[in-house]
Amino acid sequence: MFDFILLFHWTELLQPQWYIDNGGMWFIVFAVFAETGLFAGFFLPGDSLLFVTGIFSDNLIKTALGIGSQSSFFNLVLLGVIISLAGVIGNFAGYWFGQKSGPYLFEKKNSLLFKKKYLFQAKDFYEKHGAGAIVMARFLPILRTFAPIVAGIVGMNKNKFIFYNVVGCFAWVFSMLFAGHYLQILFLNWFSFDLKKHLEVIVIGIVLVTTAPIILKLFFSKIKKSS
Numbered sequence: 353m354f355d356f357i358l359l360f361h362w363t364e365l366l367q368p369q370w371y372i373d374n375g376g377m378w379f380i381v382f383a384v385f386a387e388t389g390l391f392a393g394f395f396l397p398g399d400s401l402l403f404v405t406g407i408f409s410d411n412l413i414k415t416a417l418g419i420g421s422q423s424s425f426f427n428l429v430l431l432g433v434i435i436s437l438a439g440v441i442g443n444f445a446g447y448w449f450g451q452k453s454g455p456y457l458f459e460k461k462n463s464l465l466f467k468k469k470y471l472f473q474a475k476d477f478y479e480k481h482g483a484g485a486i487v488m489a490r491f492l493p494i495l496r497t498f499a500p501i502v503a504g505i506v507g508m509n510k511n512k513f514i515f516y517n518v519v520g521c522f523a524w525v526f527s528m529l530f531a532g533h534y535l536q537i538l539f540l541n542w543f544s545f546d547l548k549k550h551l552e553v554i555v556i557g558i559v560l561v562t563t564a565p566i567i568l569k570l571f572f573s574k575i576k577k578s579s
Contacts, residue, residue: 368397368404369551377416377431380405381438387497388490388521389442391449391457391466394497399528399562400555405431406532407547428533432526439521443486443500447513450504457501474498475505483512487520493562496524 364370371379383401386393405412406428413419413427450457462468474495478485489499503513532547539545547554 368401368555371401372404372408372412377405377412377434380412381435384435384525385438385442385445387442388439388500389445389449391446391471391497391501394467394470394494397555397559398493398496399491400558402435402525402528403532403554403558404551405435406529406534407536409529409533424533428529432522432529435529436522436525439490439525440518443517443521446497446500447504447508447510447517450501451507452504454501454505457505470494471498471502474502478502478506483508483516486513486516487523490520490524491562493559 371383375382380401383393383396384398387396387398409428409431410424413431457471458468460466460468474489474497477489477492477495478499481488485499486503489495500513500517536547539547
């Protein structure tokens, strides 16, 4: 255990394979909860982590629970339900935190684990898209961390928040898991290409695709302000 702490570097938290190798399913469950419920978890690799989790779904279920169905589909669905519940609870934690600490957060100074600009971006996104932002934010890094906090700050109706929270979380988790699991099968069977051997490239690709909307928004907003 002591050797593990000495060898650990925080950048490993950005690598999905690290969660699978060192904590398995329960570590992934905690990471999803932290990214969607704790503002300090905005840097965690949610999309790529779920995609890679889908690739290793059978092994993760069998290792974590000591059981596993012969049906990969059943294992995948079970894994999706467990992780989705963690994400739903995480968003509830963010919503509650926003209700209790909203005014303080907008006055809080930037630190290593807190960037106020992300809070304002989430607020603008929420004001533009309304309750649907809770669903859409699930698919956007950083925003999915702060959207439930903003919902709590602005006093979004709790029943409405529950509905969009559950729908958004299950849609996000299952789409990422199924994509990873079935693309692995497709590429392996059709092209003899094992995604497990090219995880770094896959992760970089997912990060670029999911962060592109945010980068483009920031880029064009700066151009608009300067013109």
